[in-house]
Amino acid sequence: AQRVTQPEKLLSVFKGAPVELKCNYSYSGSPELFWYVQYSRQRLQLLLRHISRESIKGFTADLNKGETSFHLKKPFAQEEDSAMYYCALSGVSGGYNKLIFGAGTRLAVHP
């Protein structure tokens, strides 16, 4: 079964601390993994995807196929990073046309 698990509902850190938002997935083929972010009163928007291997706003995520994980990391959190973060999966074979979301993790960065 296709599934995305984000074990933490809330992650609370102080400004300048490192951040790691966990994401594990279950998928039988070769998935495409994404992180979407929703800032307060804004729409869901793409933060990054594993195929582009880029860093956006200081965030990075590495796909670990052995551990079936796609954790989101940032070395130094900023207050403006406070938001809801969703890990999502899209299948290459089967489920090609949809995103499967995790439950989301709320990141709260305190001054």
Next chain:
Amino acid sequence: EPEVTQTPSHQVTQMGQEVILRCVPISNHLYFYWYRQILGQKVEFLVSFYNNEISEKSEIFDDQFSVERPDGSNFTLKIRSTKLEDSAMYFCASSEKGAKYEQYFGPGTRLTVT
């Protein structure tokens, strides 16, 4: 920058009534999607639409649901006879290419069924 728009932002309806949620995808996009999020739960895929037909639908998307692209710009989700459990935030999304690529989301329509 072009955005996906959705109307209305909030819809209140009585159980058993029909509702139509409207979306205007980004103009050069070819793939369209509806998702929903029940309060406190995860965002769930409902249906994808390409080339004027449904390309995939979830088990949630039963006979009470239908989608349509009535003209060159709108993309609608119809719920024929609403139930209390249909209360949720409904998100429309569009993508220039398939779901391997970025999906652009609308702001959502909050549907409340009383």
